[in-house]
Every structure is written in structure tokens, then in C-alpha cells.
Amino acid sequence: xxxxxxxxxxxxxxxxxxxxxxxxxxxxxxxxxxxxxxxxxxxxxxxxxxxxxxxxxxxxxxxxxxxxxxxxxxxxxxxxxxxxxxxxxxxxxxxxxxxxxxxxxxxxxxxxxxxxxxxxxxxxxxxxxxxxxxxxxxxxxxxxxxxxxxxxxxxxxxxxxxxxxxxxxxxxxxxxxxxxxxxxxxxxxxxxxxxxxxxxxxxxxxxxxxxxxxxxxxxxxxxxxxxxxxxxxxxxxxxxxxxxxxxxxxxxxxxxxxxxxxxxxxxxxxxxxxxxxxxxxxxxxxxxxxxxxxxxxxxxxxxxxxxxxxxxxxxx
Numbered sequence: 569x570x571x572x573x574x575x576x577x578x579x580x581x582x583x584x585x586x587x588x589x590x591x592x593x594x595x596x597x598x599x600x601x602x603x604x605x606x607x608x609x610x611x612x613x614x615x616x617x618x619x620x621x622x623x624x625x626x627x628x629x630x631x632x633x634x635x636x637x638x639x640x641x642x643x644x645x646x647x648x649x650x651x652x653x654x655x656x657x658x659x660x661x662x663x664x665x666x667x668x669x670x671x672x673x674x675x676x677x678x679x680x681x682x683x684x685x686x687x688x689x690x691x692x693x694x695x696x697x698x699x700x701x702x703x704x705x706x707x708x709x710x711x712x713x714x715x716x717x718x719x720x721x722x723x724x725x726x727x728x729x730x731x732x733x734x735x736x737x738x739x740x741x742x743x744x745x746x747x748x749x750x751x752x753x754x755x756x757x758x759x760x761x762x763x764x765x766x767x768x769x770x771x772x773x774x775x776x777x778x779x780x781x782x783x784x785x786x787x788x789x790x791x792x793x794x795x796x797x798x799x800x801x802x803x804x805x806x807x808x809x810x811x812x813x814x815x816x817x818x819x820x821x822x823x824x825x826x827x828x829x830x831x832x833x834x835x836x837x838x839x840x841x842x843x844x845x846x847x848x849x850x851x852x853x854x855x856x857x858x859x860x861x862x863x864x865x866x867x868x869x870x871x872x873x874x875x876x877x878x879x880x881x882x883x884x
Contacts, residue, residue: 608804608807608808609807609808610807611803611807611815611839611840611841611842612814612815612842612843616842617814617842617843620814620842620843621843624769625667627667627668627769628665628666628667628668629661629666629667629668629669629670629701629703629704630661630666630669630670631669631670631671631672632657632658632661632669632670632671632703633671633672634650634653634654634657635653635657636648636650636653637650638721638722638723638724638731638732638733639713639716639721639732639733639734640672640673640674640677640709640733640734640736641674641676641677641716641718641721641734642721642732643672644673644674644677644685644688644689645677645680645718645719646681646684646688647720648721649688649691651691651692651695654692654695655695655698655699658695658696658698658699658701659699661699661701662699662700662701666701667700667701667702668701668702668703668704668769669696669701669703669704670703670704670706670772671692671703671704671705671706672706672709672736672775673689673705673706673707673736673758674716674734674736675707675708675736675737675741675750675751675754676716676718676736676738677718678753678754678757678758679750679754680718682757686757686758686761689705689758689761689762690762693762693765693767693768694767696767697767702766702767702768702769703767703768703769704768704769704770704771704772705758705762705768705770705771705772706771706772706773706774706775707736707754707755707758707759707771707772707773707774707802707806708736708737708773708774708775708777708802709733709734709735709736709774709775709776710735710774710775710776710777710778710779710780710781710791710795711730711733711735711775711776711779711781712730712733712734712735712781712784712785713732713733713734713735713785714735714738714739714742714781714785714786714787714788715738715739715740716734716735716736716738737751739786739787739788739791742788742791742794742795742798743788743790743794748798748801751798751802752801752805755773755802755805755806755809756805756806756808756809757809759771759805759806759809759810759811760809760810763806763809763810763811763812763813764810764812768813769813770813770814770815770816770843771806771811771813771814771815771816772816772817772818772845773799773802773803773806773815773816773817774795774799774802774817775817775818775847776818776820776847777795777796777799777817777833777837778791778792778795778796778821778831778833778834779820780792792832792833795833796832796833796836799817799833799836799837799840800836800840803815803817803840803841814841814842814843815840815841815842816837816841816842816843816844816845817836817837817840817841817845818837818845818846818847819834819837819838819844819845819846819847820846820847820848821834822834823861824858824861824862825861844862846858846859846862
């Protein structure tokens, strides 16, 4: 099962499908793999993912940052948080039928002021709920500037895509394992606070985790290896924090037609995600090709996926 995620400007899209590889249930909650004593919480089963999706409307949304913010820090820091602008823009989104948004957080905001950051997230969720929008909250992001700094942000550079967008964690934190407990505290703190909140649709734990930015910035040489070390831990921290919403990390590159052709990061993403998400920046016709490639892997929910494929093609 899946939904197409369309940006308002039709620039990027997400496709979600029910996660596969169901584990055996022990009966406590239908569709949920039950951990034994001293075991850590398990990933959702396909049944649980299907049950979740069956309760959702046709989800249409976009990545969202208010026009007054050039990056995650400018959106959320107390001095530049702009609820009036957010209310206006989410009202526009509601008026054209959008009912979800993908919204990026940042680990430095939790370090700076966990209580204040939590309060602003709560205020944002209240505004979104007013407009019948349930966001997907993004915890980490490997894209663009690897040197984030708190405080006033530099002005946008005209004509440059995502000119001030920031990675989370930054390169220094990614390279320093002594920083990992701080990252863990951030994940556990945010998910612990909002993991039971019905206003949150899902958690995208890491956007494009293995993106090395094509030479636009200088990333650590071992960035992907460090990310692959952290990514399964981030999933585990979020599950252990009690997230009741599905966890995911969207695959965005590579060959998905055969499990043997998946890269190390893609394997982690698909193995750990409760719902499989696909990020595409191309035209709608590419969605069906990518979905076919995903289905060709012979996942256990293949029949369910195929039932909705024609509907997606028609809508696209």
C-alpha cells in the first residue's frame, strides 16, 4: 500500500508502501511483533503497516519551510519562529487540498533549548491541526551545508537552490562519536514528547542519509560509513522512545529491482522502516517505474501493493 506525496510545485514526491518482512506475532497487539523479555521494540509488521494505512485519507502534501526561513534553524529558533506566517501558509495549503507536510527538525535546536523547541513544535502542530494537516517530522538530514551554526542565519543566495539549507547532524558531530549520546538524547527527547501525539502522521528519521552532495560541499570522506553506523541506532532510539506513529527513511537512489543490487544504506532503510518511502524528484511517470522495481523484489505484501498500483497511475 502506498500514497503519492506531491509537492505544491510538483518538484519532489514521496511514495509510501506498507513495510514487508512480517515477524511472527505473540498476540498482544494485532499486527505488532511482540518483544520478549529484555528484547528491544521490533519494527512494525506488514500487517500493522497495512492497518495504519487503511485508516489514512488520500495523503497529499509537500516539504514545508515558511517563506520567512531559509533553513531548519531559522524556522524553529525562538527569535525567528513565525507562527503567524505558518498559519497563513498552512491555510493556503489547506485551501488547495493538502493534508500533510514534511517538516524538518534539527539536533542543535534540542541542544540549544529543549523545552523551548518542544513548545514551538507543539505550537506548530496546533496550527497544522487547525488546518487539518498532519505532518511527517524529519529528525536528520544529510543534504547541503555540513557546518550548521546556531544563531542568526546568513541571508539566502538568490538563484541558488537550498542555498542555506543545513545538514543534521553536521559534519563535526557525525565524525565525533562523543557527540552520539547527544544525538541519542535529541531523538529520544523529541520522539518521547511527540511519539504519542495524533497530530503527527509519521517520523522520517533521516532524509537522504547517504547523499554526499555531489561536490557542492566538503563532506567527511567516511560520511556514508558513519551514517550507516548511526542510522539503525536512530531507528532503535525512536522505537524505544515509544513512537506510535510509523518510522521510515526514504530510499532515493540506486537499483531497487533486486535486493542483491541494493546499497548498504538502502538495505538499512528498507529493513528498518515500518513503511517504505520513496523519494523522487522527477516526473510522475517515473513513479510507476520505481514502484515496479520495488515490487519486483518479491516482498511479502506484493499483492496488497499491486492492488493500489493502478489507482496511483491514474491519479499521477
